[in-house]
Amino acid sequence: MTDQAVDTSGPAEAAGTEEPAAVEPPRFCGRERELKELRADIERAGLDTMAGRKSGRARVLLIAGRPGSGRTALAGELARRLLETGDYPDGLIRVRLTEPGGAPVPAEGAARELLGGLDVAGPPGADADELSEMVREALAVRRVLLLLDDASDAEQVDPLLPDNPDCLVIATAQGPLTGIPGVRPCTIGGLDAGSAVELLARAIGQVRITVDPLTAETLAEECGGQPAALVMVGGWLATRPTASVADVTKQLRELPDDTEQPTGARPLARAFRLVHDSLPPTAARILRLLSLAPAGLADAHTASALAGCSVSAARTTLDDFVRLGLLRSDSAEEPQYEVPGCLAALLRALLEDRDRPAEIQLAQARMLERTVRLLQSCRAVTEPEGSPARRKLAGLPRSLRFPGPEAAAAWLRIRRPALVASARIAVEDGELDTLARRLVAALVRALAVHEGTETAAPDLYGLHGLVLAVAERRDLPRERAAALLNLADLDAGTGRTREALARYRAALDAGRAAKDLYATGRAMESVGGAYAELGDFHRAADWYGRALAQRLTQGERADEARLYGRLGTVHTYAGRYGEALRNWRAAAAGYRRLGDVPAQARALSEVARVQEYAGRPQESLHTCREAVEWARRAKDLRLQAALELRLADTLDRLGDPAAAGLHRGAAERLLGEESAAYEIRSATTEN
Numbered sequence: 001m002t003d004q005a006v007d008t009s010g011p012a013e014a015a016g017t018e019e020p021a022a023v024e025p026p027r028f029c030g031r032e033r034e035l036k037e038l039r040a041d042i043e044r045a046g047l048d049t050m051a052g053r054k055s056g057r058a059r060v061l062l063i064a065g066r067p068g069s070g071r072t073a074l075a076g077e078l079a080r081r082l083l084e085t086g087d088y089p090d091g092l093i094r095v096r097l098t099e100p101g102g103a104p105v106p107a108e109g110a111a112r113e114l115l116g117g118l119d120v121a122g123p124p125g126a127d128a129d130e131l132s133e134m135v136r137e138a139l140a141v142r143r144v145l146l147l148l149d150d151a152s153d154a155e156q157v158d159p160l161l162p163d164n165p166d167c168l169v170i171a172t173a174q175g176p177l178t179g180i181p182g183v184r185p186c187t188i189g190g191l192d193a194g195s196a197v198e199l200l201a202r203a204i205g206q207v208r209i210t211v212d213p214l215t216a217e218t219l220a221e222e223c224g225g226q227p228a229a230l231v232m233v234g235g236w237l238a239t240r241p242t243a244s245v246a247d248v249t250k251q252l253r254e255l256p257d258d259t260e261q262p263t264g265a266r267p268l269a270r271a272f273r274l275v276h277d278s279l280p281p282t283a284a285r286i287l288r289l290l291s292l293a294p295a296g297l298a299d300a301h302t303a304s305a306l307a308g309c310s311v312s313a314a315r316t317t318l319d320d321f322v323r324l325g326l327l328r329s330d331s332a333e334e335p336q337y338e339v340p341g342c343l344a345a346l347l348r349a350l351l352e353d354r355d356r357p358a359e360i361q362l363a364q365a366r367m368l369e370r371t372v373r374l375l376q377s378c379r380a381v382t383e384p385e386g387s388p389a390r391r392k393l394a395g396l397p398r399s400l401r402f403p404g405p406e407a408a409a410a411w412l413r414i415r416r417p418a419l420v421a422s423a424r425i426a427v428e429d430g431e432l433d434t435l436a437r438r439l440v441a442a443l444v445r446a447l448a449v450h451e452g453t454e455t456a457a458p459d460l461y462g463l464h465g466l467v468l469a470v471a472e473r474r475d476l477p478r479e480r481a482a483a484l485l486n487l488a489d490l491d492a493g494t495g496r497t498r499e500a501l502a503r504y505r506a507a508l509d510a511g512r513a514a515k516d517l518y519a520t521g522r523a524m525e526s527v528g529g530a531y532a533e534l535g536d537f538h539r540a541a542d543w544y545g546r547a548l549a550q551r552l553t554q555g556e557r558a559d560e561a562r563l564y565g566r567l568g569t570v571h572t573y574a575g576r577y578g579e580a581l582r583n584w585r586a587a588a589a590g591y592r593r594l595g596d597v598p599a600q601a602r603a604l605s606e607v608a609r610v611q612e613y614a615g616r617p618q619e620s621l622h623t624c625r626e627a628v629e630w631a632r633r634a635k636d637l638r639l640q641a642a643l644e645l646r647l648a649d650t651l652d653r654l655g656d657p658a659a660a661g662l663h664r665g666a667a668e669r670l671l672g673e674e675s676a677a678y679e680i681r682s683a684t685t686e687n
Helices: 032-043 071-084 107-117 128-139 154-160 193-204 213-222 227-238 245-254 263-278 281-292 300-307 311-323 341-354 357-380 388-394 405-429 433-451 457-474 477-493 497-514 517-533 537-554 557-573 577-594 597-613 617-634 637-653 657-686
Strands: 005-007 028-030 059-064 092-096 145-151 168-173
Touching (some): 028 071, 059 071, 128 154, 213 245, 227 263, 263 341, 281 300, 300 311, 357 388, 405 457, 477 497, 477 517, 517 557, 537 557, 557 577
Parallel strands (some): 092 145, 145 168
Antiparallel strands (some): 005 028
């Protein structure tokens, strides 16, 4: 008989009473032998150490067992105890490697989650190999515990292993991870009779155990000693003070086995069926519908939308499920509920068996529609009072409104994994494309306003990819062009210029197919920018010229002036100073017609720069003085100072050091004024 351990986060009664007590925080007991073996395994000699060499990689401890066996709880307890030793000062990072539906988490997603735990930003659009390399680089200088939960195979684990023996990896899986050297699994099964009975006693109190201890042991055997099954049965008994242990044992025995389940999984399936079938029909339906919860995560709004009931009723039902051991929850004021991985497949199978496909799709549509409205509210609360968005927000039900931007940002941060999963599920469904597009658009806007496009870039990259998938499936060229432009911008921002160039050209084709002048003009300009980044200034000038020709036909003066400036820049880089001067002068004239004084001053400063490059210092001096005057009118102290320094450099070259010194002094005074003005603005803002 072995010492066992369980995560007793289910319902509990006070000892010696028949009234259910409040849910206790998770506690751990038993499995001391396994914990000792695992800790001893950390120091066990491996092949490298036996050969006299220090291992070049982190040690991997594997805890193997069926879903519901308590393997994750054991891994968590081991990690907690190891952290107390101080050997891993950089803390614990958890990464789940299997999605609630049973599909393996893609390598890219696992690596991104790990990087997030390390506070390292993974570039948007990076592939799994690049991200895995970033993981190894980040872990090479840290001493962390890495918990990889529910691995499906060694191929999932190996890319995430640190090349650092000062780190330690704790992995959980159903079986061995063949292919990773030196891993010796600690295989756990059901609880022994004593531990199983103790778990039941924590749920229902000692009285009902004491009056019939042999039946309690029999009940533990009927549950296969599996903690998840025992927690559910204990929760069922805790809600029925008059029921005996013998009653539930008899009912469990009478339930037929699901022959499609493996033998070892049948006790858990029977315990689940017992609890599910004892629920009121409405509650049972809500429980089944929770299998649709994105990423296995739900809140009261999710359950309310799925079931078509009020938010308060949904919250009460979810709390009841926690007491029954059917869900886990955090302790937040607005808690998030998690469907245990061991129950996800059972719930989905029961949903497909008991509910009609049309009802399932309707429930999913309600959930996604509610999510869209919450995201719109999340963004609208950041708008100024009296704005159209805030007026529209005031018309929403109170349950869909946030008290302020901070509360909205907190909700977005907590629900972010589920929200991203919602978008992916909506797109993969294929029947809800209109709703999917609205959901993705709302999520993109909410992330951008609360986190900024740079911080949210990895998620935005995936979301734009989803929009592209819908656009291609539905043959929507306008949406395809927009998605390609957004993806290309993110590629360009992370240095993948050639990938960006390919997407910009594809966006141009899509924009032409949609007859979207904005998309085509934007794409041509971006193609030019990509060629400029690659140093191909001839092609850059060609594409900027095409974009300019389109803007000229449309009379878009601000865009014309900007494109003249871009043409001036690439011609300057290419050494074609005559072309550069013509374009920069055209840009300055365009800004003058628009009344944009700061932009006119900057354009004139570029004219002066090109004149200097072209060997015309007197002309440069004259133009630079003109630019200083326009910068003064624009009250741009920093630009004035930069131009004064350029004047000083030009005068030095012309052999007039005294005048050059005067302009340098003027530049210093201007920079001092600019610094003082900045301090005043900062102080005013703080006050």
